[in-house]
Amino acid sequence: MPPEICPNCGAEISPNAKACRECGSSEETGWGEKAHADNLGLPDEDFDYDDFVKREFGEKKPVPRGLGWFWWLVALILLVVFAALLLH
Numbered sequence: 001m002p003p004e005i006c007p008n009c010g011a012e013i014s015p016n017a018k019a020c021r022e023c024g025s026s027e028e029t030g031w032g033e034k035a036h037a038d039n040l041g042l043p044d045e046d047f048d049y050d051d052f053v054k055r056e057f058g059e060k061k062p063v064p065r066g067l068g069w070f071w072w073l074v075a076l077i078l079l080v081v082f083a084a085l086l087l088h
């Protein structure tokens with residue numbers, strides 16, 4: 001018995017279906033997302049590394065470690081300087 005809704009892509013699956021008509025998941029593949037690539041025979045070199053990095057780290061480039069606290073320190077110093085000037 002297949003699930004009513006495909007766990008991989010969310011498509012409705014008829015009780016008689018042996019596999020998802022949308023993504024190709026089936027009991028054989030454990031209704032997982034891997035079935036998609038397997039059934040379509042997509043080559044691994046199709047993997048877009050740049051796109052993967054963008055999705056993993058967002059559009060902007062990752063900030064080097066250690067830069068964060070530095071700018072917090074600069075901001076703090078500026079704040080103290082401004083406070084000192086105002087209270088003078």
Ligand SMILES: [Zn+2]
Pocket residue numbers: 006007008009010011020021022023024025
């Ligand atoms: Zn599916």
